[in-house]
Amino acid sequence: MRFSKMFIPTLREAPADAEAISHILMLRAGYVRQLASGLYIFLPLGWRVLGKINAILKEEMEAIGAQEISMPILHPAEIWQQTGRWNAIGDEMFRLKDRTDRDMCLGMTHEEIMTWLASREIRSYRDLPQIWYQIQTKLRDEARPKSGVLRTREFIMKDSYSFDASEESLEKNYRLHADAYHRIFERCGLKFMMVESDPGMMGGATSHEFMAPSPAGEDEVATCGSCGYSANVELALSSPVKNEPVDWALEEVHTPEKRTVQEVSNFLKLQPSYFIKSILLINNKGPVLALVRGDQEIHEKKLAKIIGDHRPARKEEVKEILGVEAGFIGPVGHKIRIVADSSLKEGMFVSGANKQHYHMKGIRAEREFSAEWADIHIAKSGDSCIKCGNPLNIERVIEIGNIFKLGTKYSSALKAFFLDENGQEKLIIMGSYGIGPARIAAAAIEQNNDKDGIIWPKSIAPFDVELLPLNMNDAKTVEVAEGLYKALKGKGVEVLMDDREERAGVKFKDADLIGIPTQIILGEKNLKEGLLEIKDRKTKESVRVKIEEAVEKLTRA
RNA sequence: CGGGGCGUAGCGCAGCCUGGUAGCGCACACGGUUCGGGACCGUGGAGUCGAAGGUUCAAAUCCUUUCGCCCCGACCA
Numbered sequence: 001m002r003f004s005k006m007f008i009p010t011l012r013e014a015p016a017d018a019e020a021i022s023h024i025l026m027l028r029a030g031y032v033r034q035l036a037s038g039l040y041i042f043l044p045l046g047w048r049v050l051g052k053i054n055a056i057l058k059e060e061m062e063a064i065g066a067q068e069i070s071m072p073i074l075h076p077a078e079i080w081q082q083t084g085r086w087n088a089i090g091d092e093m094f095r096l097k098d099r100t101d102r103d104m105c106l107g108m109t110h111e112e113i114m115t116w117l118a119s120r121e122i123r124s125y126r127d128l129p130q131i132w133y134q135i136q137t138k139l140r141d142e143a144r145p146k147s148g149v150l151r152t153r154e155f156i157m158k159d160s161y162s163f164d165a166s167e168e169s170l171e172k173n174y175r176l177h178a179d180a181y182h183r184i185f186e187r188c189g190l191k192f193m194m195v196e197s198d199p200g201m202m203g204g205a206t207s208h209e210f211m212a213p214s215p216a217g218e219d220e221v222a223t224c225g226s227c228g229y230s231a232n233v234e235l236a237l238s239s240p241v242k243n244e245p246v247d248w249a250l251e252e253v254h255t256p257e258k259r260t261v262q263e264v265s266n267f268l269k270l271q272p273s274y275f276i277k278s279i280l281l282i283n284n285k286g287p288v289l290a291l292v293r294g295d296q297e298i299h300e301k302k303l304a305k306i307i308g309d310h311r312p313a314r315k316e317e318v319k320e321i322l323g324v325e326a327g328f329i330g331p332v333g334h335k336i337r338i339v340a341d342s343s344l345k346e347g348m349f350v351s352g353a354n355k356q357h358y359h360m361k362g363i364r365a366e367r368e369f370s371a372e373w374a375d376i377h378i379a380k381s382g383d384s385c386i387k388c389g390n391p392l393n394i395e396r397v398i399e400i401g402n403i404f405k406l407g408t409k410y411s412s413a414l415k416a417f418f419l420d421e422n423g424q425e426k427l428i429i430m431g432s433y434g435i436g437p438a439r440i441a442a443a444a445i446e447q448n449n450d451k452d453g454i455i456w457p458k459s460i461a462p463f464d465v466e467l468l469p470l471n472m473n474d475a476k477t478v479e480v481a482e483g484l485y486k487a488l489k490g491k492g493v494e495v496l497m498d499d500r501e502e503r504a505g506v507k508f509k510d511a512d513l514i515g516i517p518t519q520i521i522l523g524e525k526n527l528k529e530g531l532l533e534i535k536d537r538k539t540k541e542s543v544r545v546k547i548e549e550a551v552e553k554l555t556r557a
Numbered sequence: 558c559g560g561g562g563c564g565u566a567g568c569g570c571a572g573c574c575u576g577g578u579a580g581c582g583c584a585c586a587c588g589g590u591u592c593g594g595g596a597c598c599g600u601g602g603a604g605u606c607g608a609a610g611g612u613u614c615a616a617a618u619c620c621u622u623u624c625g626c627c628c629c630g631a632c633c634a
Binding site for chain 2: 452
C-alpha cells in the first residue's frame with residue numbers, strides 16, 4: 001500500500017479528551033475517530049489491525065471445530081422475555097419498536113438467539129456437540145463509555161457457544177476454548193492471564209476471564225506468585241496478615257469524639273488491624289451488622305451473596321436499632337443478625353462499646369459475640385493466599401476475553417431439548433465464550449508503546465514493514481523503493497511505502513507513531529554505497545544491508 | 558444516576574473575572590529557500606465563540622435553561 005493513497009490522518013497533538021495511552025495513540029496515529037461517546041469509527045489502519053486479529057480468532061476457532069455463522073443484531077423481544085433477561089437487564093439494553101409496534105432490542109450478546117436456533121434445529125444426541133461462533137457487532141447502552149475503544153456502546157465481539165449432551169462434554173468444550181484462548185492471546189503478543197471470575201448475570205457456575213495487565217484496565221485481579229492462584233478481585237479470597245497476639249482484659253475505654261477507625265486507632269495508638277469495623281446494613285428482612293477488621297473494606301458482592309440485596313442504614317436507623325450513634329457501634333450485646341469476616345475469628349480486638357464516646361477493648365470472637373463467618377473483605381495487596389499462604393499481588397487488568405459454563409439456563413428457558421440414546425428428552429448443556437478484538441488491539445498498545453508511538457506485535461500490526469524512501473525527488477531512491485515494494489509484495493510481505501513528498505523527519509515521526517514493527521529506510525548516502533537500513537521499531541536498532549540482500553533478509557525473519 | 562471538569566478555526570489553547578471590532582501556535586492553500594528525526598520566510602483561506610432564551614446602547618464575556626464530551630464513583634451480558 002502506498003502511504004499517499006491511504007487515509008492516515010496522523011495528529012501532532014492529542015485531542016484533549018483522550019486520556020488512556022491506547023486512546024491517545026489510536027487517535028494520533030490515525031487508527032480511529034470518535035463519532036460520539038462510546039462510538040468509534042475504525043479508519044483504514046485500525047480496520048486492518050482488527051482484520052489481523054479476527055483472522056487469528058477464526059483460525060483458532062476453526063481449529064477447535066467451531067463453525068462460523070452470523071446472527072442478526074436486531075432481536076425480537078419475545079426471546080429475551082422468555083429467558084427473563086428482557087426484564088432483568090435495565091437501561092443497558094437498547095430497545096425499540098418496529099413499525100407494527102412490536103418490541104425489539106439490539107443484541108448485547110447472543111445467548112438467546114443462539115439457543116433459539118439450537119432449540120429448533122437440534123433434535124438428537126447425534127447432532128451434538130456443536131460449537132457455533134460469529135464475529136459480530138454488539139450494542140450496549142453503557143452507563144459510562146470510557147478509555148477510547150476499551151469500553152464502547154457498540155463493539156465487535158467474537159462470541160462462540162457450545163452445545164453438549166453431557167457435563168463431561170461441556171467440560172471438554174470449555175477446556176478447548178480455554179486452550180484456544182491461550183493460543184489466541186499468545187499469538188496476538190499480549191501479556192495475559194486466566195483468572196477465576198464471577199459469572200454474574202450470565203448464570204451458570206464456572207467462569208474464567210482472560211486479563212491483560214495494564215494500568216488502563218477497569219478490573220483488578222489477585223494473583224499468587226508461588227501457587228498460581230489467580231482470581232478477579234470481585235471474588236478473590238484472601239486472609240490478612242495476622243496480628244501479633246495480645247492479651248487484654250475486657251474493658252471499656254473512654255474515646256471522646258473518636259468515631260472512625262483511624263481516629264480511635266490514633267487515639268489509642270493501636271494499629272487499625274486491631275479494630276473491628278462494624279457497619280449496619282438493611283436487607284429485605286431487616287438489619288444486619290457486618291464486621292470486618294479495621295484495616296479492611298467490606299466487599300459488597302461477597303456480602304450480597306450471603307445477605308442478599310442491601311443498603312447502608314441511615315443515621316437515624318443506626319440509633320434506633322442499636323441505640324447509639326454510628327461511630328461507637330460494636331458487635332457485643334446485640335440480638336440482630338451478624339455476619340463477620342473470618343479474619344476476626346482469632347485474636348483480640350477493639351470495637352465500639354455501643355455507648356456514646358466509649359470503645360470496648362479485649363473483644364474475642366465467640367466469647368463476646370457470635371456471628372456467621374465468611375470471607376467478606378476485599379482482598380488487597382500483601383494479604384496471604386488462601387491456598388498457599390504466600391503474599392498476594394493485586395494488579396489492574398483489561399478484560400480481553402471470558403468463558404462461561406452456562407449449563408441449562410438458556411436451554412431450559414427456550415426449551416432446547418435433544419433426545420438421548422435412550423429416547424429420553426434432555427436439555428442441551430451450553431457454554432459461551434467471548435473475546436473483544438478492539439480490546440486486544442487497545443491492550444496491545446497499552447502494553448507496547450514508547451514516547452514516540454505504538455510498537456505493534458508483528459502478528460497484529462497493520463503492515464509487516466514500512467518502506468521509507470526519504471527523498472522522493474531522488475531518482476535512485478524512487479527506483480530502489482519501487483523495486484523493493486514490488487519484490488516484497490511478491491513474497492507476500494505486507495508493505496506500506498511512505499511515498500509522500502515529505503521531509504525525512506516527518507516520515508520518521510509518522511512511522512514511529514504508526515508503529516509498524518520493521519522500517520526499511522532508503523537514504524541517498526546509503527544507496528550510493530548500495531546499502532539500505534533495516535530498523536526495528538521496538539529496539540530502534542538498525543542494520544545496514546546490501547540492497548540485493550534486503551528482501552531475503554526480511555522474508556527470512 | 559451522584560460528584561468534578563470542559564465546549565472559542567481541523568487539532569492544541571488564550572480571551573471570560575472587570576461586557577466595547579474574535580486572537581495565538583500547529584495544520585491547510587500558494588510562492589520561494591530547504592531536505593536523515595514533526596524546516597524557514599512571505600502571502601492567504603478558514604469561526605453561527607455548543608444551542609436557546611434573557612439582561613444591556615452593546616454579550617464569547619453577565620443570568621437562566623438546555624445539549625454534548627471527558628474524568629472519578631455507582632452500574633456493567
